[in-house]
Amino acid sequence: MDWWAIWLIVGGVLIILEMLTLTFYLLWLGIGAVVAAVVALLPAAPDNFVLQALSGGLVALLLTVYTKPLTRKFRQSQGFKDAIDDMVGKPGIVLEDIVDGAPGIVKVGSETWSAISKHMLHKEEKVRVISRGTTVLEVQKWED
Structure with a gap:
């Protein structure tokens, strides 16, 4: 198989994966491919191959660097709301104990997340999301 066909397949797969994640990083890699x-x-x-890889990598790098301010501006624009930010304040249930210093697992809605807490939380306890990191939620015991 020719290199151009391989690059097109890789680019197509990355662009399709981008549609699932909406991060723009895979899009830039796909365009580079x-x-x-x-x-x-x-x-x-x-x-x-070296020239092909370097040209694709350089395009992906330039797109990532020069569009970062644009995507940041888009995220800060009025009316933009990240769906994950809506999780703050939502109830959840502990699926795996959360101990101080080690994350556990919680279910919020239909999704499971790694979670930390300032207090020990046991399986089946009801919790409330108080903040979120990139991949970890901070929760506390639900108080009515």
């Missing part, structure tokens, strides 16, 4: 495919089609570089 498409650029590498175009470079592979050039008569001067059909078998030069």
